[in-house]
Amino acid sequence: MNKNTINLQGNGAIVVKEAHGGGITIDTNDPADILQKLQQLNDAQIAAIKQLADEQAGQLSEVFKTSLRDVVSQKNIVGGSISAKLVKVGDTIYEYHYHDHTKPGIIPKALTAKIPKISxxxxxxxxxxxxxxxxxxxxxxxxxxxxxxxxxxxxxxxxxxxxxxxxxxxxxxxxxxxxxxxxxxxxxxxxxxxxxxxxxxxxxxxxxxxxxxxxxxxxxxxxxxxxxxxxxxxxxxxxxxxxxxxxxxxxxxxxxxxxxxxxxxLDFLSEEEAINLFLRHYARGTISREAIKELVTLVDLHTLTIEILAKTAQTRRTGIKQLKTALKDDLTANVYVDHKGGKIERVTSYLSSIFTMSTLTGDQLWLLKQFVCLPAEFHSFDLLKKLIRPEESRKEAVFSEILEELCARGWLLQNSETDSYKMHRIIADVLKRQHPVALTDVEAIIDSVTEKLRIDQNKDNPVDKFPWIPYGKSVLAINPDSDDAKISKLQNNLALVLQDLGDYERALELSARSAAIFQKVLPEGHPYIKTVSDIYQSIKDQMK
The missing domain is CATH 3.40.50.300 (P-loop containing nucleotide triphosphate hydrolases)
Structure with missing residues (x-):
């Protein structure tokens, strides 16, 4: 006759077998396996194992006995249910027969198998x-x-x-x-x-x-x-x-x-807390605190990303240079985090899995692509309308509605006091991976930023153009290798502003790119080719 049995084996494993043939083996030296398997057992089985543990305490690990006490407490289990036992000395196997003698109707404290806790x-x-x-x-x-x-x-x-x-x-x-x-x-x-x-x-x-x-x-x-x-x-x-x-x-x-x-x-961690979070998971000491500060700022204080990067640095001895480009390069991680359980193989691929965009409408995706072109900071509603020009995409009537919907769904951050909006850097990186931004998607914002950076020598003070430098850099980062004429014009305007700022090296680089594109897309002898070539030479002369 088949019986419900619990076998305590010589290696410390516990095998729970039911009369109908089902069974579970618990590795009593593995904390994760203990918790997972105990949660799968019914009250009668837990009560029987409790009685076994009381009688054979010397054969079981402390981690198992502690975990068992926690589960017994959660489920409000009282009394044992073992009715007979068979002790086999040769292989040190203790076999217990158990029956369901638990009191009916008692509602356990833990109503679900999974109740994750963290101190x-x-x-x-x-x-x-x-x-x-x-x-x-x-x-x-x-x-x-x-x-x-x-x-x-x-x-x-x-x-x-x-x-x-x-x-x-x-x-x-x-x-x-x-x-x-x-x-x-x-x-x-x-x-x-x-x-x-x-x-x-x-x-x-x-x-x-x-x-x-x-x-x-x-x-x-x-x-x-x-x-x-x-x-x-x-x-x-x-x-x-x-x-x-x-x-x-x-x-x-x-x-x-x-x-x-x-x-x-729930707000983001402070900069100091973000640094401490990194150091919680990274103990090698080869990355300076100042470098960690730069890194957590680069990922916009995103808690999960900081944990993944810290564990990657600890496990794979990854240097700060690679960590800074982790999202762009989809850096290999091979680390474990509690967020979903299991191993994270690559950083950006994993983040993409938790920010799936399949439910976004066409209008919502369009607006998110505009935000990818902007610096990762808050922008007022009025400024957004001026830069994005929703009327050119026939979305002026629904622009505010789309914006509010994206905030409500967690894709954009909102500061209601200043009526301003921001896309988090992690969202931007994931969006670019899942839905690459084409220049045709963001033509209006390219034109807007290009115009903002244009210096009219007759009336403009170049200093007034300096706040638009981050906008120009953000737009160019979308497709830095593009040979589109619109991009060339933006590069040229940004180069002139950077020249006035005194950043000659970056200005010269952008001017050279702009000149190369115009020589490629404009007919030979076009006057604008000479104009941009003269700008390049003037910047080069200032660097001497």
Missing amino acids: QDKIIGRDAELHDLHTRLADNKQVVLVNGLGGIGKTTLAQAYIAAYWDEYRHVAWVSQISEDVISDFINTEWLLDGLKIQGKEKEARKRFIRIITELRKMDAGPNLLIIDNADRELARWYDYLPGQPLWHILVTSRERIEKFDVKE
Whole structure:
């Protein structure tokens, strides 16, 4: 007759076998394997293993016993369920038979198999944010939404919140929205139906979802905590269904601003915190603090990118020169981060996987391409209209609407106080990789910046043109090897401004490129060829 058994083997591995033939092997010396496998077991199996561990404590590692105690506490498991045991001395195998003697109806503290936690001392900064989240939830906010750019640390903040306030909650559940179907994500969350003691009677997905919500609402003691990670605006449809205060605190993370939710904007780390984050993962000491400061500024203080680059420098001994061009070169990383789990093979390829642009409309993609041409700083709405000239693309009527939609969906950053907008450098790099920007996509902005840099010797003060230098450089960076006449004209105008600034080396380089293009695209003897050639010579003479 087949029996449910638990075998403690001589190498310390635990093999759980069920009468119907299923089984799980736990490597009791591997922390990751221990947590993953214990979360897959039911209450009866956990209770049996607990009893085994109590009787055979000397045969098991400390890391296993500690992890087991945590899982037992999370699931509120009491009592053992072992009814017989067979000890085999030859191979040091202890075989236990177990039966499900757990008490029916007891709802465990951990309602889902996955409840990731991270100690507050394992993250950089965010103390104020954690306190603010706790205050908001305690103040009977229905749903608190942590909103911010992808890879900035929203999920990590939620994990730290669980770790910091775990003891304050009676029940905790973690649901990840991995699709556009909220119902599917809820009912497919591992262990949620089992944790709530819901039998699989309802076949229709919506009815099973309503059953989950009903069981959550039926709880008569609290507070309880529900985390919904990586949500999108589809969740707003179910706002009135969600269990509410005071028995339930609901914490949502999302790149998107979702209607009705109390939004907690998660800002970037400070420069000092970003440097410390790099140093948390990099201990070789060959890269100076000043170089790290330049690097974190270059990636616009993006938390995930900083972690990836630091771990790459640590693991592969990558130098600062390669790190600075990591996004452009899609640098090999081969490091692990907790963001999605698994190994990151290449930096930009991985970032592209978390910023998928398949759902963007044509108008949204058009506007994002305009931002790629701009310096990575905030630009006022009025300036954007002047530079982008939406009327030339027949988008003037919807320009503001497109802009607001991109901000709401997390593709652009907005400063509402100054009515200004910015594209983060990481988004720009990913966009250029997924949707290369053609000159025909951004002709209006090329013309605008070229005109802004033009010096009228009769009335203009060249100093007034200096603020437009970063704009000229940003536009030229889109396609630095282009031989288009518009690009040549921009290079020429920028060269003249740089000459007045005193940056003769860069001015000479741009002037030479401009002259070469005009000689290529204009007919021989064209007067403009001589004009740009004279400009090149004048810059060269000033360098002597």
